[in-house]
Amino acid sequence: MLEVRNLCKSFGGLEVTKNVSFALEPGERRVVLGPNGAGKTTLFNLLVGELLPSSGDILIDGASITGLSVDQRALAGMSRSYQKNNLFEDLTVRENLALAASAGLSKTRWLARDSFHDPEVRDIVQDVAQQVAITEILDTPVHSASYGNRRQLEVGLALATRPKILLMDEPTSGVGPGMISAFNQLISGLPRELTVVIIEHDLDLAFDVADRITVLNYGDVVFEGTPAETRGNQIVRDIYLGDWQADA
Ligand SMILES: Nc1ncnc2c1ncn2[C@@H]1O[C@H](COP(=O)(O)OP(=O)(O)OP(=O)(O)O)[C@@H](O)[C@H]1O
Ligand SMILES: [Mg+2]
Incomplete structure (x- = not known):
């Protein structure tokens, strides 16, 4: 493929x-x-x-x-995660995922979406957080998350574009x-x-x-x-x- x-x-x-x-x-x-x-x-x-x-x-x-x-x-x-973290440090884990999900959806729909209230975005955030095992820290600002969790989030961002x-x-x-x-x-x-x-x-x-x-x-x-x-x-x-x- x-x-x-x-x-x-x-x-x-x-x-x-x-x-x-x-x-x-x-x-x-x-x-x-x-x-x-x-x-x-x-x-x-x-x-x-x-x-x-x-x-x-x-x-x-x-x-x-x-x-x-x-x-x-x-x-x-096609979607990729980076060798070095590529995250919005001052936003929460949830907000980072929502932005990536929303960008992925907008690309297919040519619409700007309200990332944080859109139910489709919310569903993707939940799914991806589970896939990369970071549901517990969704409301943690990225700069306070552990290094390992940040590496998981990095993969989550790539997955959020489906x-x-x-x-x-x-x-x-x-x-x-x-x-x-x-x-x-x-x-x-x-x-x-x-x-x-x-x-x-x-x-x-x-x-x-x-x-x-x-x-x-x-x-x-x-x-x-x-x-x-x-x-x-x-x-x-x-x-x-x-x-x-x-x-x-
Ligand atoms: N933009 C660039 N301009 C010039 N040389 C580059 C550029 N990007 C990479 N290189 C060179 O290309 C080679 C391969 O780099 P690359 O980053 O692809 O290696 P890598 O296999 O990912 O290594 P690592 O395991 O350290 O991440 C290196 O010699 C690097 O210095
Ligand atoms: Mg490399």
Whole structure:
């Protein structure tokens, strides 16, 4: 349903995305692994349209979206959470979710909506708060919420637009072990029809939730396979033992 064909991106002379190709089944959970600077976030920026590729194509259900804007891609069902929190600190958790829900609805209806009183917005806020396990802190200002709760809210904002494809950029970055298992539950509990791509550094979580894994290194896809195949793969072991060296 989401397909990437020969995607390339350079910044000046630096090739950050090199001929990246992959295809996701509807409802698939794909984890993207790779060391710092491998080009994982850049790939997400290309998928959502925050960056334009140097060449290559991105397709949803067989139709190219490469020429579409960020808003048009959101309308096509793509939504992403950020590696670093991207929240309105002085608003409550509920208000943050309501704004995201309302933006998602307005895009489909071409209406400005009154986020806080619209029953449809209220329903989405409740649903999403449950999905990301933050119902207890809906009326807490974001700046007073724990770091882990803020990471959950970050994913909630992406879900509040009711996407078909959810991209999560290191949802567990900076959280402790207890919170990693909370994210494991969160991801496992997402609706099965939602297609999910997760950039993740925690290998146990990755192996647990992924249907398939794509490994990036220096902008190249160096491996794709099931969690079991990935676990046994020498290239992946080398990268994660920190002594990866290109053959060239
Ligand atoms: N706007 C930009 N201009 C120039 N270089 C960039 C830009 N964005 C990213 N890069 C470079 O591209 C490479 C890949 O960066 P990217 O953020 O995609 O890596 P990543 O795999 O997400 O890393 P991390 O695990 O640290 O988040 C890095 O060398 C980075 O410095
Ligand atoms: Mg990144």
